[in-house]
Amino acid sequence: APAHPLWPEIERVTLEQLQYARLGVEGGVWQLFAEDGEMKMYKREEEVDGLAVDPLKAVHTVKGVTGREMTHYFFSPDVRFEWETTLEQMKVLETIADDTLIILQIHKRVWPASQRDALFWSHVRRVPNDTDRDAQDIWIACNHSTEHHEAPSNEGKMVRVALTVCLVCQTSIEPPADGRPVTRDHLTCKITYCSVVNPGGWVPTSALRAVYKREYPKFLKRFTQYVKDRCDKQPILF
Numbered sequence: 293a294p295a296h297p298l299w300p301e302i303e304r305v306t307l308e309q310l311q312y313a314r315l316g317v318e319g320g321v322w323q324l325f326a327e328d329g330e331m332k333m334y335k336r337e338e339e340v341d342g343l344a345v346d347p348l349k350a351v352h353t354v355k356g357v358t359g360r361e362m363t364h365y366f367f368s369p370d371v372r373f374e375w376e377t378t379l380e381q382m383k384v385l386e387t388i389a390d391d392t393l394i395i396l397q398i399h400k401r402v403w404p405a406s407q408r409d410a411l412f413w414s415h416v417r418r419v420p421n422d423t424d425r426d427a428q429d430i431w432i433a434c435n436h437s438t439e440h441h442e443a444p445s446n447e448g449k450m451v452r453v454a455l456t457v458c459l460v461c462q463t464s465i466e467p468p469a470d471g472r473p474v475t476r477d478h479l480t481c482k483i484t485y486c487s488v489v490n491p492g493g494w495v496p497t498s499a500l501r502a503v504y505k506r507e508y509p510k511f512l513k514r515f516t517q518y519v520k521d522r523c524d525k526q527p528i529l530f
Protein backbone atom coordinates (compact mmCIF):
# COMPACT_ATOMS: atom_id res chain seq x y z
CA ALA A 293 0.00 0.00 0.00
CA PRO A 294 1.30 3.49 -0.80
CA ALA A 295 3.15 5.06 2.16
CA HIS A 296 1.12 8.28 2.36
CA PRO A 297 -0.01 9.79 5.70
CA LEU A 298 -3.65 9.67 4.52
CA TRP A 299 -3.49 6.02 3.53
CA PRO A 300 -4.77 4.53 6.85
CA GLU A 301 -7.78 6.89 6.79
CA ILE A 302 -8.45 6.18 3.09
CA GLU A 303 -8.39 2.43 3.80
CA ARG A 304 -10.64 2.75 6.88
CA VAL A 305 -13.24 5.15 5.42
CA THR A 306 -13.44 3.27 2.10
CA LEU A 307 -14.15 -0.06 3.82
CA GLU A 308 -16.57 1.57 6.29
CA GLN A 309 -18.45 3.12 3.37
CA LEU A 310 -18.56 -0.27 1.63
CA GLN A 311 -20.23 -1.86 4.68
CA TYR A 312 -22.58 1.14 5.06
CA ALA A 313 -23.65 0.91 1.41
CA ARG A 314 -24.17 -2.87 1.63
CA LEU A 315 -26.60 -2.40 4.55
CA GLY A 316 -29.09 -1.33 1.86
CA VAL A 317 -32.15 0.62 3.00
CA GLU A 318 -33.43 -1.73 5.70
CA GLY A 319 -34.63 -0.77 9.14
CA GLY A 320 -37.37 1.65 8.15
CA VAL A 321 -35.18 4.66 8.95
CA TRP A 322 -34.85 5.59 5.26
CA GLN A 323 -37.52 7.75 3.62
CA LEU A 324 -38.09 7.16 -0.12
CA PHE A 325 -38.17 10.63 -1.67
CA ALA A 326 -37.59 10.09 -5.38
CA GLU A 327 -38.15 7.28 -7.83
CA ASP A 328 -37.40 7.06 -11.53
CA GLY A 329 -37.60 3.62 -13.14
CA GLU A 330 -35.02 1.43 -11.43
CA MET A 331 -33.60 4.37 -9.42
CA LYS A 332 -34.88 4.77 -5.86
CA MET A 333 -33.61 7.60 -3.66
CA TYR A 334 -33.85 7.61 0.10
CA LYS A 335 -32.92 10.15 2.75
CA ARG A 336 -32.80 10.53 6.51
CA GLU A 337 -33.59 13.99 7.87
CA GLU A 338 -30.81 14.95 10.30
CA GLU A 339 -29.54 18.31 11.55
CA VAL A 340 -26.08 19.12 12.89
CA ASP A 341 -25.76 22.52 14.65
CA GLY A 342 -29.09 23.50 13.11
CA LEU A 343 -27.86 22.64 9.60
CA ALA A 344 -29.68 20.02 7.52
CA VAL A 345 -27.16 17.24 6.89
CA ASP A 346 -29.51 14.68 5.40
CA PRO A 347 -27.79 11.36 4.66
CA LEU A 348 -28.79 10.14 1.24
CA LYS A 349 -28.80 6.60 -0.14
CA ALA A 350 -29.75 5.76 -3.72
CA VAL A 351 -30.08 2.32 -5.28
CA HIS A 352 -30.19 1.82 -9.03
CA THR A 353 -29.84 -0.97 -11.58
CA VAL A 354 -28.11 -0.12 -14.85
CA LYS A 355 -28.01 -2.54 -17.79
CA GLY A 356 -25.03 -2.91 -20.11
CA VAL A 357 -22.16 -1.65 -17.95
CA THR A 358 -19.82 -3.13 -15.31
CA GLY A 359 -19.05 -1.82 -11.84
CA ARG A 360 -15.46 -1.23 -12.91
CA GLU A 361 -16.66 1.03 -15.76
CA MET A 362 -19.19 2.86 -13.53
CA THR A 363 -16.67 3.60 -10.75
CA HIS A 364 -13.93 4.44 -13.27
CA TYR A 365 -15.99 7.27 -14.82
CA PHE A 366 -17.13 8.45 -11.39
CA PHE A 367 -13.50 8.62 -10.21
CA SER A 368 -11.93 10.08 -13.35
CA PRO A 369 -11.37 13.85 -13.05
CA ASP A 370 -10.85 14.07 -16.84
CA VAL A 371 -14.54 13.46 -17.57
CA ARG A 372 -16.17 15.05 -14.52
CA PHE A 373 -17.32 18.21 -16.31
CA GLU A 374 -19.13 16.00 -18.85
CA TRP A 375 -21.66 14.80 -16.27
CA GLU A 376 -21.34 17.04 -13.12
CA THR A 377 -23.49 20.04 -14.02
CA THR A 378 -23.03 21.83 -10.67
CA LEU A 379 -19.25 22.05 -11.04
CA GLU A 380 -17.59 25.40 -11.78
CA GLN A 381 -13.88 24.58 -11.20
CA MET A 382 -11.88 21.48 -10.34
CA LYS A 383 -8.19 20.99 -9.60
CA VAL A 384 -6.29 17.80 -8.82
CA LEU A 385 -4.06 18.99 -5.96
CA GLU A 386 -2.21 15.70 -5.45
CA THR A 387 -1.93 12.33 -7.16
CA ILE A 388 -1.28 9.88 -4.33
CA ALA A 389 -1.60 6.85 -6.66
CA ASP A 390 -3.32 6.05 -9.97
CA ASP A 391 -6.44 5.18 -7.94
CA THR A 392 -6.13 7.89 -5.28
CA LEU A 393 -6.29 11.69 -5.76
CA ILE A 394 -6.84 14.85 -3.73
CA ILE A 395 -9.28 17.16 -5.51
CA LEU A 396 -10.51 20.71 -4.94
CA GLN A 397 -13.91 21.45 -6.53
CA ILE A 398 -15.74 24.76 -6.67
CA HIS A 399 -19.47 24.23 -7.16
CA LYS A 400 -21.81 26.65 -8.86
CA ARG A 401 -23.90 28.79 -6.56
CA VAL A 402 -27.11 26.92 -5.74
CA TRP A 403 -29.71 29.54 -4.69
CA PRO A 404 -30.28 30.45 -1.88
CA ALA A 405 -26.94 29.06 -0.67
CA SER A 406 -23.73 31.02 -1.22
CA GLN A 407 -21.08 29.42 -3.44
CA ARG A 408 -19.23 26.45 -1.95
CA ASP A 409 -16.12 24.44 -2.50
CA ALA A 410 -15.23 20.87 -1.58
CA LEU A 411 -11.76 19.47 -0.82
CA PHE A 412 -11.59 15.69 -0.67
CA TRP A 413 -9.52 12.61 -1.33
CA SER A 414 -10.95 10.33 -4.00
CA HIS A 415 -10.21 6.60 -4.15
CA VAL A 416 -11.40 3.72 -6.32
CA ARG A 417 -10.86 0.04 -5.58
CA ARG A 418 -11.90 -3.48 -6.52
CA VAL A 419 -13.07 -5.61 -3.57
CA PRO A 420 -13.28 -9.39 -4.04
CA ASN A 421 -16.82 -10.61 -3.29
CA ASP A 422 -16.31 -12.45 0.02
CA THR A 423 -19.86 -13.83 0.27
CA ASP A 424 -20.51 -15.14 -3.21
CA ARG A 425 -17.47 -16.84 -4.87
CA ASP A 426 -18.78 -16.98 -8.44
CA ALA A 427 -20.11 -13.42 -8.32
CA GLN A 428 -18.18 -10.57 -9.94
CA ASP A 429 -15.94 -8.44 -7.74
CA ILE A 430 -17.42 -5.34 -6.11
CA TRP A 431 -16.09 -1.92 -7.11
CA ILE A 432 -16.21 1.10 -4.81
CA ALA A 433 -15.35 4.77 -5.41
CA CYS A 434 -15.18 6.94 -2.29
CA ASN A 435 -14.80 10.71 -1.82
CA HIS A 436 -14.12 12.04 1.70
CA SER A 437 -13.30 15.59 2.82
CA THR A 438 -9.71 16.25 3.83
CA GLU A 439 -7.22 19.07 4.48
CA HIS A 440 -4.50 20.17 2.09
CA HIS A 441 -1.87 22.90 2.34
CA GLU A 442 -2.63 24.05 -1.23
CA ALA A 443 -6.28 24.72 -0.36
CA PRO A 444 -6.32 26.48 3.00
CA SER A 445 -9.84 26.92 4.38
CA ASN A 446 -10.93 30.09 2.69
CA GLU A 447 -10.75 32.61 5.58
CA GLY A 448 -14.22 34.02 4.87
CA LYS A 449 -14.21 33.79 1.06
CA MET A 450 -16.04 30.57 0.12
CA VAL A 451 -17.91 28.18 2.37
CA ARG A 452 -16.35 24.72 2.39
CA VAL A 453 -18.69 21.75 2.50
CA ALA A 454 -17.74 18.56 4.33
CA LEU A 455 -18.71 15.40 2.48
CA THR A 456 -18.44 11.64 2.46
CA VAL A 457 -19.67 9.97 -0.70
CA CYS A 458 -19.44 6.45 -2.05
CA LEU A 459 -20.49 4.65 -5.20
CA VAL A 460 -20.62 0.86 -4.71
CA CYS A 461 -21.25 -1.35 -7.75
CA GLN A 462 -21.96 -5.06 -8.09
CA THR A 463 -21.98 -6.50 -11.63
CA SER A 464 -23.89 -9.63 -12.57
CA ILE A 465 -23.65 -11.52 -15.85
CA GLU A 466 -26.58 -13.56 -17.23
CA PRO A 467 -24.48 -15.85 -19.49
CA PRO A 468 -26.03 -16.55 -22.93
CA ALA A 469 -27.55 -20.06 -22.88
CA ASP A 470 -25.84 -21.35 -26.07
CA GLY A 471 -22.28 -20.59 -24.85
CA ARG A 472 -21.99 -17.53 -27.13
CA PRO A 473 -19.70 -14.71 -25.93
CA VAL A 474 -20.97 -12.38 -23.19
CA THR A 475 -22.11 -9.04 -24.62
CA ARG A 476 -23.35 -5.89 -22.87
CA ASP A 477 -26.89 -7.22 -23.13
CA HIS A 478 -25.92 -9.83 -20.52
CA LEU A 479 -24.60 -7.28 -18.00
CA THR A 480 -26.47 -5.77 -15.03
CA CYS A 481 -24.84 -3.35 -12.60
CA LYS A 482 -26.45 -2.82 -9.20
CA ILE A 483 -25.43 0.55 -7.79
CA THR A 484 -25.63 2.02 -4.30
CA TYR A 485 -24.74 5.72 -4.07
CA CYS A 486 -24.42 7.17 -0.56
CA SER A 487 -23.71 10.76 0.38
CA VAL A 488 -23.56 12.90 3.50
CA VAL A 489 -22.93 16.57 2.76
CA ASN A 490 -22.54 19.13 5.55
CA PRO A 491 -23.13 22.47 3.84
CA GLY A 492 -20.50 24.02 6.10
CA GLY A 493 -22.46 27.20 6.66
CA TRP A 494 -26.06 28.30 7.13
CA VAL A 495 -28.57 27.34 4.43
CA PRO A 496 -32.30 27.54 5.19
CA THR A 497 -33.30 23.93 5.89
CA SER A 498 -36.37 23.92 3.66
CA ALA A 499 -34.45 25.50 0.77
CA LEU A 500 -31.56 23.02 1.15
CA ARG A 501 -33.95 20.05 1.21
CA ALA A 502 -35.59 21.40 -1.96
CA VAL A 503 -32.16 21.60 -3.62
CA TYR A 504 -31.36 18.01 -2.59
CA LYS A 505 -34.73 16.81 -3.89
CA ARG A 506 -34.08 18.46 -7.26
CA GLU A 507 -30.33 17.94 -7.67
CA TYR A 508 -29.65 14.38 -6.52
CA PRO A 509 -32.05 12.51 -8.81
CA LYS A 510 -30.88 14.65 -11.74
CA PHE A 511 -27.23 14.00 -10.84
CA LEU A 512 -27.47 10.20 -10.57
CA LYS A 513 -29.69 9.86 -13.66
CA ARG A 514 -27.34 12.00 -15.75
CA PHE A 515 -24.19 10.27 -14.47
CA THR A 516 -25.43 6.70 -15.11
CA GLN A 517 -26.71 7.63 -18.58
CA TYR A 518 -23.32 9.22 -19.34
CA VAL A 519 -21.54 5.94 -18.46
CA LYS A 520 -23.96 3.87 -20.59
CA ASP A 521 -23.35 6.18 -23.55
CA ARG A 522 -19.55 6.10 -23.08
CA CYS A 523 -19.45 2.30 -22.81
CA ASP A 524 -21.86 1.53 -25.64
CA LYS A 525 -20.07 -0.39 -28.47
CA GLN A 526 -16.81 -0.33 -26.42
CA PRO A 527 -15.03 -3.51 -25.24
CA ILE A 528 -16.31 -4.57 -21.79
CA LEU A 529 -13.99 -3.75 -18.84
CA PHE A 530 -14.63 -6.32 -16.06
Ligand SMILES: O=S(=O)(CCO)c1ccc(-c2ccc(C3CCCC3)c([C@H]3C[C@H]3c3ccccn3)c2)cc1
Nearest residue numbers: 376378402405435453457489491503504507508511
Ligand atom coordinates in the same frame (compact mmCIF):
# COMPACT_ATOMS: atom_id res chain seq x y z
O1 LIG B 1 -20.70 12.66 -5.50
S1 LIG B 1 -19.73 13.74 -5.60
O2 LIG B 1 -18.49 13.57 -4.91
C1 LIG B 1 -19.43 13.96 -7.33
C2 LIG B 1 -18.27 14.83 -7.58
O3 LIG B 1 -18.70 16.16 -7.67
C3 LIG B 1 -20.50 15.18 -4.95
C4 LIG B 1 -21.88 15.24 -4.88
C5 LIG B 1 -22.52 16.36 -4.35
C6 LIG B 1 -21.77 17.44 -3.87
C7 LIG B 1 -22.47 18.62 -3.31
C8 LIG B 1 -21.78 19.78 -2.97
C9 LIG B 1 -22.49 20.86 -2.45
C10 LIG B 1 -23.88 20.79 -2.26
C11 LIG B 1 -24.69 21.96 -1.71
C12 LIG B 1 -24.53 22.14 -0.21
C13 LIG B 1 -25.04 23.59 0.00
C14 LIG B 1 -25.14 24.23 -1.39
C15 LIG B 1 -24.49 23.28 -2.37
C16 LIG B 1 -24.55 19.60 -2.58
C17 LIG B 1 -26.01 19.47 -2.40
C18 LIG B 1 -26.88 20.41 -3.17
C19 LIG B 1 -26.91 19.00 -3.47
C20 LIG B 1 -26.39 18.52 -4.75
C21 LIG B 1 -26.54 17.20 -5.05
C22 LIG B 1 -26.04 16.73 -6.25
C23 LIG B 1 -25.39 17.61 -7.09
C24 LIG B 1 -25.24 18.92 -6.72
N1 LIG B 1 -25.75 19.40 -5.55
C25 LIG B 1 -23.83 18.53 -3.10
C26 LIG B 1 -20.38 17.38 -3.97
C27 LIG B 1 -19.75 16.24 -4.50
